[in-house]
Amino acid sequence: MPIQVLMPALSPTMEKGNLAKWLKKEGDTVKSGDVIAEIETDKATMEVEAVDEGTLGKILVPEGTADVAVNTPIATILSEGEDASAVSETAKEASKPAQQQKPVESTPPAEPKKAPSAAANSPQLQAPAEPDVPEGTEMVTMTMREALRDAMAEEMRRDPSVFVMGEEVAEYQGAYKVTQGLLQEFGSHRVVDTPITEHGFAGLGVGAALAGLKPIVEFMTFNFAMQAMDQIINSAAKTRYMSGGQIGSSIVFRGPNGAAARVAAQHSQDFSAWYSHIPGLKVIAPYTASDAKGLLKAAIRDPNPVIFLENEILYGQSFPVPKLDDFVLPIGKARIAREGKDVTIVSFSMGMTYALKAAEELAKEGIEAEVIDLRTLRPMDTDTIVASVKKTGRIVTVEEGWPQSGIGAEIAARVVEHAFDYLDAPVTRVSGRDVPMPYAANLEKLALPTVADVVEAAKAVCYR
Amino acid sequence: MAVAKNKAQQPDAARRPSDKEDDTKAKDQTASPVADLGKDQELAAYRDMLLIRRFEEKAGQMYGMGLIGGFCHLYIGQEAVVVGMQMALKEGDAVITGYRDHGHMLACGMDAKGVMAELTGRTHGYSKGKGGSMHMFSAEKGFFGGHGIVAAQVPLGTGLAFASKYRSKDNVSLTYLGDGAANQGQVYESFNMAKLWGLPAIYIIENNQYAMGTSLKRASATTDLSHRGAAHGIPGERVDGMDVRAVKAAGERAVKWCRDGNGPIILEMLTYRYRGHSMSDPAKYRTREEVEKVRSEHDPIEQVRLRLLQKKWATEDELKKIDAKVREVVNEAAEFATNDPEPDPSELYTDIYA
Ligand SMILES: Cc1ncc(C[n+]2csc(CCOP(=O)(O)OP(=O)(O)O)c2C)c(N)n1
Ligand SMILES: [Mg+2]
Numbered sequence: 001m002p003i004q005v006l007m008p009a010l011s012p013t014m015e016k017g018n019l020a021k022w023l024k025k026e027g028d029t030v031k032s033g034d035v036i037a038e039i040e041t042d043k044a045t046m047e048v049e050a051v052d053e054g055t056l057g058k059i060l061v062p063e064g065t066a067d068v069a070v071n072t073p074i075a076t077i078l079s080e081g082e083d084a085s086a087v088s089e090t091a092k093e094a095s096k097p098a099q100q101q102k103p104v105e106s107t108p109p110a111e112p113k114k115a116p117s118a119a120a121n122s123p124q125l126q127a128p129a130e131p132d133v134p135e136g137t138e139m140v141t142m143t144m145r146e147a148l149r150d151a152m153a154e155e156m157r158r159d160p161s162v163f164v165m166g167e168e169v170a171e172y173q174g175a176y177k178v179t180q181g182l183l184q185e186f187g188s189h190r191v192v193d194t195p196i197t198e199h200g201f202a203g204l205g206v207g208a209a210l211a212g213l214k215p216i217v218e219f220m221t222f223n224f225a226m227q228a229m230d231q232i233i234n235s236a237a238k239t240r241y242m243s244g245g246q247i248g249s250s251i252v253f254r255g256p257n258g259a260a261a262r263v264a265a266q267h268s269q270d271f272s273a274w275y276s277h278i279p280g281l282k283v284i285a286p287y288t289a290s291d292a293k294g295l296l297k298a299a300i301r302d303p304n305p306v307i308f309l310e311n312e313i314l315y316g317q318s319f320p321v322p323k324l325d326d327f328v329l330p331i332g333k334a335r336i337a338r339e340g341k342d343v344t345i346v347s348f349s350m351g352m353t354y355a356l357k358a359a360e361e362l363a364k365e366g367i368e369a370e371v372i373d374l375r376t377l378r379p380m381d382t383d384t385i386v387a388s389v390k391k392t393g394r395i396v397t398v399e400e401g402w403p404q405s406g407i408g409a410e411i412a413a414r415v416v417e418h419a420f421d422y423l424d425a426p427v428t429r430v431s432g433r434d435v436p437m438p439y440a441a442n443l444e445k446l447a448l449p450t451v452a453d454v455v456e457a458a459k460a461v462c463y464r
Numbered sequence: 465m466a467v468a469k470n471k472a473q474q475p476d477a478a479r480r481p482s483d484k485e486d487d488t489k490a491k492d493q494t495a496s497p498v499a500d501l502g503k504d505q506e507l508a509a510y511r512d513m514l515l516i517r518r519f520e521e522k523a524g525q526m527y528g529m530g531l532i533g534g535f536c537h538l539y540i541g542q543e544a545v546v547v548g549m550q551m552a553l554k555e556g557d558a559v560i561t562g563y564r565d566h567g568h569m570l571a572c573g574m575d576a577k578g579v580m581a582e583l584t585g586r587t588h589g590y591s592k593g594k595g596g597s598m599h600m601f602s603a604e605k606g607f608f609g610g611h612g613i614v615a616a617q618v619p620l621g622t623g624l625a626f627a628s629k630y631r632s633k634d635n636v637s638l639t640y641l642g643d644g645a646a647n648q649g650q651v652y653e654s655f656n657m658a659k660l661w662g663l664p665a666i667y668i669i670e671n672n673q674y675a676m677g678t679s680l681k682r683a684s685a686t687t688d689l690s691h692r693g694a695a696h697g698i699p700g701e702r703v704d705g706m707d708v709r710a711v712k713a714a715g716e717r718a719v720k721w722c723r724d725g726n727g728p729i730i731l732e733m734l735t736y737r738y739r740g741h742s743m744s745d746p747a748k749y750r751t752r753e754e755v756e757k758v759r760s761e762h763d764p765i766e767q768v769r770l771r772l773l774q775k776k777w778a779t780e781d782e783l784k785k786i787d788a789k790v791r792e793v794v795n796e797a798a799e800f801a802t803n804d805p806e807p808d809p810s811e812l813y814t815d816i817y818a
Contacts, residue, residue, distance in 0.1 A: 009530055044744040263535050440586070442806040443594065
C-alpha cells in the first residue's frame with residue numbers, strides 16, 4: 001500500500017497553508033527523516049519530512065499551490081516493489097483520515113478564529129458610532145496584529161526615544177509576528193533582540209525609562225512576565241511615588257495574555273486581575289483592532305508604566321480601523337459595544353467574543369443586553385458601568401481569568417458601592433473555572449467560559 | 465580523556481574569561497579520543513536513541529494530523545545526550561528538564577504509551593492528559609518534569625540535589641537546560657547556592673546552537689557555556705553531544721565527582737536540533753545546508769550504526785530487526801494514544817490540592 005503524505009497543520013488552529021516548494025521529485029528515493037517539501041502560512045514555514053522509506057510516487061499537489069487544506073494528501077510514497085499506478089486508488093481514500101481527525105481538531109479557541117470572515121457584519125458594528133472617531137471617517141479592515149504594529153511604527157516615527165525590546169522581536173519579526181517589519185524600518189538600534197532574561201531586560205527597560213527613554217518591552221507572552229514581576233511592580237509602578245514625583249518611568253509592557261490553545265497550565269492564563277491590583281500601573285486590555293491601535297499609541301505617550309494585555313487568539317482577527325493620521329484613544333474610558341435596556345454585560349479582551357455572541361442569542365429571546373467593553377482595566381471606568389446598571393438593574397461580568405479576586409469581583413464591589421439601590425438581581429460573574437488550565441482538549445473546553453454560560457447567567461439575573 | 469579528567473579533579477584550574485582562548489581549549493577537549501563502548505552498550509544505545517527518534521517522528525506526524533495540540537518540541541538530533549547520560553545513572557538519581565522533554569522521559573524508562581497518550585491528552589497519559597507535551601512527570605522513575613518556563617527547572621533541580629545531600633544520600637540530580645536558558649538569572653543564583661553548599665548537582669547545558677530563532681552568538685556575551693560556573697568555582701566540561709560514547713564518559717566523570725562529595729559540575733553538550741523549535745517555526749534563521757551537514761556528518765544514531773557494522777557486532781539485517789521492533793513499540797504507542805479515551809470531565813477539578 002502506498003503511503004500518503006498529508007498536508008500537515010502548523011498549529012491546532014491552522015486550516016490551510018501554501019505548498020511552497022517540493023524538495024524531492026517523483027521517483028526520488030526517500031528515507032525516514034528526509035525533508036520532502038516546505039509549507040508555509042503567514043506566520044511560519046514548516047518542513048514536511050518523510051516518515052517512511054520508499055520512493056516518492058506521485059506529487060498530488062504541485063508547488064506554489066496556495067490554500068491547501070490540512071490533511072489533503074499531497075504526495076504518495078511507494079515502498080519497495082510498488083509502482084505509481086497504485087496512486088489513484090489511495091487518492092480516493094483521501095478524505096478518510098481527515099474525517100477521523102475531526103473531533104480532535106475542534107479545540108475551543110478555534111471558534112473565535114472564524115470571526116475574521118464575518119467581521120464585516122460582526123456585532124460590534126451595530127454599536128453606536130465610536131465617539132472618538134469623527135463622523136464620516138473612512139474605515140479600513142485590518143487585523144489586530146497589523147493594528148498593533150502600525151501603532152508602534154507611528155509612535156516610533158513620531159518620537160525617537162521610543163524603542164522596542166524583547167525576545168525575537170527583531171530578526172525573527174516577533175514570535176507572533178506583531179513586530180513584523182519594524183527592524184527593517186527602524187534598524188537594530190531601536191528594535192532590540194534580547195536574550196531570554198525577562199527579569200533582566202524588564203529591569204533594564206525600567207532603568208532606560210528612568211533616564212527618559214520610552215521603551216516598549218514585549219513579553220513573548222505574559223506568562224514569562226512573571227519572571228519580571230518584581231521589576232514591573234517594585235521598580236516601574238512605585239518609583240514615581242517613592243521619589244516624591246521626581247522620577248517616573250514612561251514604559252509599555254506588552255504581549256499576549258490569557259488563554260491560548262492547548263498549551264496547558266504554564267502557558268495559558270489571564271493576568272488581568274494581577275496587574276489591575278497595582279497602584280502606579282495603568283492596565284489596558286483591548287478587544288478590537290481599532291481600540292488596540294488607539295490605546296497602544298496612548299500607552300506609548302503616557303508618562304506612566306502601562307501594561308498592555310493582548311490576546312493571541314485575537315491577533316489574526318480583522319476589524320474596521322479608522323483611517324486617521326493620528327488616532328489616539330483616551331485611557332480609562334469604556335466603550336458601549338451594544339446598547340440594551342434589560343441587562344448589562346461587562347467584559348474586555350477575549351471575553352468580549354462571548355459577551356457579544358451571548359447578546360445576539362439573548363436578543364432572539366427578547367432580552368436586550370447592553371454590552372460594555374472595558375478596554376482599560378485600571379483606571380476602571382466605573383461611571384459607564386454604573387450608568388448602565390442604573391438603566392438595566394442587572395449585571396453579568398465575563399472574563400477568562402479565575403474568579404477569586406478577579407475583574408468581575410472588582411466590578412461587583414463597585415456596583416454594590418455605587419448602584420446598590422438600583423440592582424434587581426445579584427451581580428453575577430462568568431469566569432474561567434477555578435483550576436489551572438488543563439491540556440486535554442475536552443477539559444480545556446470545560447475550563448473556559450462559553451457563550452452558553454453568559455446567556456444562562458443573563459437569563460438568571462433577568463429571572464427568565 | 466585524560467585532559468578532561470584532570471579538569472574535573474581540579475575545578476579551579478584556570479578558567480579564563482577570555483572567550484577566544486576558552487573556545488580553543490574546549491575544541492581540543494571535544495576532539496580528544498573517547499573510550500569505546502562494549503557491544504551490549506552500543507546495541508543498547510542504538511536501540512534507545514532509535515526509539516526516541518522514531519517516537520519523535522511519529523509525534524510530529526500526529527501533530528500534523530491534529531491529534532497533538534499546542535506546543536510540541538521535538539528532540540530529534542539530540543538523542544545521544546540523554547541516552548549517554550542515562551548510562552551513568554543509578555537508582556534514586558533524579559532528572560529534571562524543560563519542555564523539550566520527550567527524549568528524557570523515554571531515556572528514563574518511562575513507557576512510550578504513557579508519554580504518547582499524554583501528548584494526545586488522554587486518560588492514561590502520565591499526567592492524566594492534564595499536562596501535555598511540556599509537563600510530564602514520573603515519581604517512580606525519578607523524573608521531575610517537564611517545565612515550560614525557560615530555566616525554571618534549574619533552581620528546582622538544585623533543590624533535588626539539596627534533598628539528596630540533606631538525606632545523606634549519594635544520589636545526584638541531573639538538571640538539563642538549553643543554551644538560551646543558560647542566560648537566565650536564576651541559573652546563576654542556583655550555581656552559587658549549589659557550590660556554596662556542595663550540592664550533588666550536574667547541570668547539563670544542551671547547546672543546540674539556537675534558542676528559537678536566536679543563535680547562541682546573538683544572545684550570549686561568551687559562547688563557551690562550560691565556563692558559566694567559573695565565577696562560582698564550578699568546573700565545567702565541553703562534550704561532543706553527538707557522540708554517545710563521549711557523553712557517557714563525561715557523565716560518568718561528573719557523576720563520580722558529585723557522588724564523591726565535590727559539589728556541582730557543568731557539562732556543556734554540543735548538539736543540534738534538526739527540526740524547528742516547535743512545530744511552528746519560520747525556519748529562516750539557519751540554512752538548509754547547515755542542517756543537512758550536521759545530519760549527514762554527525763548524526764548520533766548513524767555513528768553508532770556504522771561502528772556496529774564495522775566491528776561486526778551486528779549485521780544490516782539485525783539492525784533492521786531492531787528498527788522494526790522500535791517501530792512496533794512506537795506504532796503501538798501511537799495506536800494506544802489515539803484510542804485511549806479523553807479524561808473524564810470530573811478530572812477538571814481533581815489534583816489541585818492534596
Ligand atoms: C521565561 C520564558 N521566556 C520565554 C519562553 C519562550 N521560549 C520557550 S523555549 C524558548 C527558547 C529556549 O531555547 P534553549 O534554552 O536554547 O532551549 P531549546 O529550545 O534549544 O531546547 C523560548 C524563548 C519561555 N518558555 N519561558
Ligand atoms: Mg537551544
